[in-house]
Amino acid sequence: MLRKSLVSLLAASTLMMAADKLNGAGATFPAPLYYDWAYTYEKTTGTKVNYQSIGSGGGIKQVKSRIVDFGASDEPLQSDVLKKDKLMQFPAAIGSIVVVYNIPGIKDNEIKLKNEIVGDIFLGKITKWNDPKIKADNPNVNLPDKEITVVHRSDGSGTTFNFTYYLSEVNKEWKEKVGTGKAVDWPVGLGGKGNEGVTNYVKQTPFSIGYVEQAYKRQNNLSGATVTTASGKWVEATEDNAKASAKYAKWSKDGDFYQILALQPGDNSYPIVAGTFILLPEEKADMNKDVVKFFDNSFKNGDKSAIELGYIPLPEETKNLIRSYWKDKGIY
């Protein structure tokens, strides 16, 4: 009797704990946004959402092994993988990946790099900033005779997945030699941990090039390159151009929202756009309800900060589709 009541007391206390604390981990790509949402959420509801930005690889791994309440990844998982690991998936926002550089004296969007050239730089085939191939598209820029330091990720990263997906599509040699993945065997460069680490190394290292989510570029005043659309037109990483890509997304509940947004058609579609996703363990219904509450609340009140940071909020109809997905799964 005593034991029984003790057990139920224990269960009750863990439930109470569950209600005001959530642990999430994963993608660094949306981390600035989730930090912001979590900060506001704690201020308004008292629920603490402890989000640790450890990379998408970490997010998938830790939610698969049920070590966190929710995982975050910018590499969407296919339905069969989700089924196998008993996971649910929905997008939380859209962002764009910017090719950033640090060349003293050269400003934002001053350098134009064709998509294929970006691949050659990350392959280590183009090693200097004043390489004729770069010069050809930048006749008026005073390109320095300096070695290019390539900065990439050291951890398993959804940003890397989307970036290498893009490189594989636009550069044949990249596809053959390196391929697509969250962590690849990089031909050159040095590795920073998270979008944070890459941004930091690019900031610290003159004549470097890297790739980070738009929010990191903005918050840290980095310079980004103008790249090309799938159809070969010059395009800058602006909000409108990212939106132009995002509008091609075909979100559907059936595929658990699986969607890759890189290289969409259209004359002003920025080529490296990606959704960022949340992964939930199917069996933890109560916990999932709490997680969903947080995202529902952020969908309602968080668009403004998303835009300020440089993300594209999901359109209202997509949000409603997600809500109905939650309802189907019995967690909303």
Add this chain to the structure above:
Amino acid sequence: MKYMMDTLFENLTRFLALLVLVVLVAVFVVLYNNAEPAIEKYGLSFVTNEKWAPNMNIFGGFPAILGSVLSTLIAMLLATPIAIGIAIFLSEIAPAKLKTSFGVSIELLAAIPSVIYGMWGLFYFAPVVREIFGGNGIGLLTGGFILAVMIFPFIAAITRDSMNTTPDILKESAYALGATKWDVIKDVVIPYAKAGVIGSVILALGRAIGETMAVTFVIGNVHQIPSLITDATTSIPVTLANEFNEAESKLHYASLFYLALLLFAISFIVIAFAKFYFLRKVRKAK
């Protein structure tokens, strides 16, 4: 009653002393068990395989092992002479006042958490390396440098202690025979302190090869064999810090445990070697 309590107490203490042994064995067993899929798949060729590509599920430990060995080697080559110089200065040259204050600050430096060395290395030392040696400042050389700065106080402090154990009477008789300071150091102090000095250097080596935080900020975190000393590379602890929390595939996870097992074995051998050959303390019989 009296004896029962005594036996109880003795058994309790013996059990806890044996616990240390149990933990050591448990570490080996747990690491081995978790590493098994990688050990089965690669065997010892894991040590020489060069490619580490998680997206293709290929894992070779050579770059990380090489990075560990090279960064430690650089650190030892830089730190040992400086540390021994400092020890000579402290035990034989410095005036008494400086001896204590400088000696104490060296010991305090050895107590600073290694993550702080890493921060200092990234923000202050890497740019200096970039200026002097070229490259981008992040790489093997910088990693070795930071390790050297981290371990030289440790070597210096122990070496000084060993040198200080030389009986004054030996030194004084040598001076009386007309020996210079260097003669005394070379022929009296160093032979007397040799075992302790070598032992401390090997202990420092053990510490350097297992160090994570001081190195991960500056070594570059890439599985690549450096062709220049300033190139980016990785080491075993750095690889673990970067990838352990996210190793999704079974083989990736197991390969990281394989690396951890190798590191543990290397440090075990290094330290055991130092202990058995140089630092064997003879316990005074009571």
Add this chain to the structure above:
Amino acid sequence: MKEHRILINKIILTLSTLAAILGLGFLIWILFVLVKNGLGAMNLNIFMYDGAPPGVAESGLRHAMVGQLMLAVGATVIGVPIGILAGTYLSEFGQNSKLANFIRDISDIMMSAPSIVIGTFVYAIMVAPMGYFNGYAGIVALAIMMIPIVLRTTDDMLSLVPNTLREAAIALGAPKYKMITQVVYRSAKVGIFTGILLSFARIAGETAPLLFTSFNNNFFNLNFNEPIGSLTVTMFSYATSPYEDWQKLGWAAAFILAMFILGLNIVSRFFINRKRK
């Protein structure tokens, strides 16, 4: 010949002095950087607020300071009794036996074991089976690092206690366990306490064993059953981040932690000196 020797003597002595100056130079450089950045980043908010997104002024390290202290104290609660009793066995019972000497060697090896490997070990035996990152795993990892240090100091300190004291206690008819706990411990207490302080200082600055165990937490948390933030892991993530205000907080954390650890070392030095006199 004689002149040759004097020349070499001069060269070596100069080189040694240069080495000392170089070493001192690095010391001063690091301390200067630490104090300059640390003091520059110091303000009251650091002690009043918890982690916040970059750009928020009400951002501090309260959660990490409390977390670090909880983890270190937790490890001490586990590690110190085990270390002292195990050390007691070596010094009072095992003495020079083969087993005792073997355990001494093993313990010394564990003392220098790579801390990140201890982290992976504890992840495998605690975090993975329990199913979540938690503070208990963090304190177990730190305790594993602490036990060999306490064991070694206890062993050394107890062996310094003169045998006449033991004999006197036994002659009075005291059982051995009473002799040890009331006579031997008492006369070695300053030494053991100093050892505990130093081992506490050592583990309070550890990062690597915490990465996979207590993980990190942006919020204030007193529950060992959940992830716990710590100064060292916070420093790692803030210093590698690109945000200037986070980097500043990282330096503040470095300064606070370094001062705390150096303070502990200075206090223990004071005890050692007092004992010598």
